[in-house]
Amino acid sequence: MTPTVSNYEEAIQFLFGRINYERASAGSYTSNDLKLGRMVELLARIGNPQERIPAIHIAGTKGKGSTATMIAHVLTDAGYRTGLFTSPHLHRFEERLVVNGMLPTEPQFVELVNQLLPHIVEMDVLPGRMAPTFFEIATALAWMHFESSRVDYVVLETGLGGRLDTTKLCRPLVTIITCISLDHTHLLGETVEQIAAEKAGILKMEVPLVCGVRDDGARRVIHHIARELKVPIHQLGDDFEVEMASIRFDRDVGFRGVMQLRTESGETTPLQFSLPGRHQADNAALVYTTCELLRKEGLALDPEHVRSGISRVRCPLRIERVRSEPTVILDAAHNVASISALVDTLECLPDSARTVIFAASQDKKAAEMLVELKRGFERIIVTVFQNNPRAVPIEELVPYAEAAGFTEIGIAKSPAEAWEMASADAAPNDLICVGGSFFLAIEVREHLQGLTDNAPSTKAEPVPNLNQM
Known part of the structure; x- marks a missing residue:
């Protein structure tokens, strides 16, 4: 008899009882533990929803959560039903899988877990270390929720790296790499070039890349992989650039940023951004350029939707x-x-x-x-x-x-x-x-x-x- 969870607390307890590399010490696992085979099997068992929902896929050492949230805001403001998958969560697991800014209700979440449980139980006994991990289950639950919510688009933030990340299994309209610096070196490599190669694992044949990487070595690696895949490259610093950015602080209202963006068309566009930090101007530039590409793909993104999405977004724990x-x-x-x-x-x-x-x-x-x-x-x-x-x-x-x-x-x-x-x-x-x-x-x-x-x-x-x- 297939087990079930009867309430929200049991569902959460079940999830956190799985292998969770977000909580594991660095020496307790290696890149050999990260394998896409489990995710391929799990998604196939739920009908491969990732094949039917167009995605915007984002990797990077930092800035990917902010960038993902801004893009989700733009799409929602434009009237599109938008799923957003980010990690880790702050206070509640369901923060990872939101639709138009709303978490699934507790009954919805319990139902999702119960729908997935039979497949997990069956995979747990398969040979070859096929038991799904915490993050793999989280990714599957997100796709299930997005499909049942009839979203138009999904914005996906990678969990770790890109080449072996569970979110790699998607059909993106555009991919984004925000920036590259040293992090998770025990898994991704000891140099920015090695890390860049892992992040570039999200690239798909002929799917445009919006790249915010400024480090020369990392950028060379990404561009080399992109050329092999015939990927059109839209590079910050070359094709578009933040010509001016300043951050102001007021004790009553907090941080506000203003910037001048030179767009790919050569025009200069003023933007305001609410997330503090000069680096957020780069992220805003990536969002603006991505939205221009999406507009050319047929999405009805008015410039005011883009400006509003960039200027109003708020991300907890980002300064x-x-x-x-x-x-x-x-x-x-x-x-x-x-x-x-x-x-x-x-x-x-x-x-x-x-x-x-x-x-x-x-x-x-x-x-x-x-x-x-x-x-x-x-x-x-x-x-x-x-x-x-x-x-x-x-x-x-x-x-x-x-x-x-x-x-x-x-x-x-x-x-x-x-x-x-x-x-x-x-x-x-x-x-x-x-x-x-x-x-x-x-x-x-x-x-x-x-x-x-x-x-x-x-x-x-x-x-x-x-x-x-």
């Missing part, structure tokens, strides 16, 4: 301001490049006492991230996140912080304790920033929101406003 007195910033930055972008963005804030709360995963370059953070902060509080076993121990972080030049170093046993320490003596004009790990940022965000006391929301965004707290 997210959650309080104003003191200014509190939560960021999911977890590699050297994203930490550097965070520090650069915060330069526009008024001079004040600055504290950073920091934790990191064991497969990240914690020492190098701390060197970058010292450029922007005088005081650091090191801690360990509680809900993932990959955290670097505090006793390792302290000497890293000392070597980076920090002299004011606080030690907290948990993110909640770190927050209480940082906020205890903070003045209204001070800055408290949380960075170094997605898991750390989530735990501080949950501590501030008190999610356990609130009813769950079925709206993916905008997220609950913390500025009122």
